[in-house]
Amino acid sequence: MTHWTHTLAQFSSVIRNGADFAPGEIICPNYSVARGVEVYRNNYRGNLHDTLAGAYPVMRLLVGEDFFRVLAKCFIEQHPSRSGNLHRYGGEMAAFLTHFERTRHLPYLPDMARLEWAYHHAYFADDLPPFDLSRLASVAPDSYGDLLWKLHPGCTLLTSDYPLSQLWLAHQAGVPDAFDINMNEGGEHVLVHRNEEGVELIHIAPASCHWLLRLQRGLPMGVATEATISDYPDFDLATALRHYLAQGVLVGFDIAGEEG
Amino acid sequence: MCQLPCMAGIGLRASHYQQVLEQRPALGWVEVHSENFFGGGAPLRTLRQVAEQYPVSLHGVGMGLASPDPLDAGHLRELRRLCDAVNPASVSEHLCWNTVGGIAINDLLPFPYTRDALTHVADRIRQVQDALGRRILIENLSYYVAFRSSEMREEEFLTELVARTGCGILFDVNNLFVNAVNLGVDADAFIHGIPAEAVGEYHLAGPSLMDGCLVDTHSAPVFDEAWDLYEKALRHIGKRPTLIEWDVDIPALEVLQGEACKAQQRMDAVGFTNANYSVRGELVEP
Known part of the structure; x- marks a missing residue:
């Protein structure tokens, strides 16, 4: 791995896992490196959260907006994005919910996730x-x-x-x-x-x-x-x-x- | 051959599709995010209707030209198919990366401007241009951290990409403004550093100041300082198709038209038409 690609692997870890850049790697003259990195961390979480909210609107209504935020955060930690196309993100939600203790009292929720993903999939399917x-x-x-x-x-x-x-x-x-x-x-x-x-x-x-x-x-x-x-x-x-x-x-x- | 008219246009987002199709307001052209129209169904049908009324620019946010991972062949195929479906007047991507080790960060991420990276990015721009059979525009980035390991400035990197691949430049004036404020990037050096004839489009948008950092949120009217930079660019580089982008807290269409009008007035007052600017959507020479 050449140096610049190594830097990107590190950057990915900084954004997703809260790692730090190597000392001296980053230049931010007008604010702290932490402030600069925070923009990317916020974007990362925000974009994936909004994508899940867009794909699972009924689930979000069923569990409430605040709890959906918690649920989405746990999902994002376990399931990183694999595609530059955000419409592909979130397909593992039903499987995730099957093991998610905090919604166990809503046994129909995994099925609702399956239904909403099917809707999302159909919406963007090829002509x-x-x-x-x-x-x-x-x-x-x-x-x-x-x-x-x-x-x-x-x-x-x-x-x-x-x-x-x-x-x-x-x-x-x-x-x-x-x-x-x-x-x-x-x-x-x-x-x-x-x-x-x-x-x-x-x-x-x-x-x-x-x-x-x-x-x-x-x-x-x-x-x-x-x-x-x-x-x-x-x-x-x-x-x-x-x-x-x-x-x-x-x-x-x-x-x-x-x-x- | 096709290209955008040298006028002001707007970024068209879902909240305005219906109004634009029903009322057909006077807009020079519109730009959309390519990925939103991958696949078929209602989004693609809408874009086809829009493309019958207005010149369309396809602006990609997900190709990740500087990603270390191999180009996503499926993504490129989808873009090619979309180009075939709507015959865009322009196709553009960002100078950024989004995927490493199979994991995507769905954002526009900066990287160190090194000679190794230059070789890599140039190679991938060629791959995209070959697959699409046309030149693409590459947009300068807004970024919040800079890398000590960079060996050149962004404008030098872009200039080299133009020389090596024949791509054009999408000059995002607001991104330059944001970088100048946040990181002390020399805006004049940028404007004078990029090859004027390669610039095919300008972008304008409004950022937000958050905790001492100017974040490129596309959520506000264009700042006065960015208008000043735009006028400098018009004087030095010339008139080019100019886009108003607004992606968060999207206002009424009339507000976007008002911003586009301000850009048009500046183009008419300040800009000269540099007739030989060479960024057109024609087939790339082999």
């Missing part, structure tokens, strides 16, 4: 050209079972033990303050997805979630559908396929054995 239905027409019907569907890269499927999307909706701007949600009334399956209108949270049937998850894992449609029907005999493939094509959730396919 894709619309799916060309004529491609499907060119597939022989007896090959349908081999279709390997691609889900929109912004899609996330979530399963929670709590009525998550209700709780999320109740905390959106313009929704009356008073709401009555029984957190023990049962869970739900949510599809977070961006369409032409923006990001949507769609409460979906367990069978649809079961099927889409298997497609997302890369199973051929025939295998995925058999598995879903064995758990949910009422699942209707044609309806689901039409629906999720129209919604822009299914955006393309390969054919098993022909990919690559």
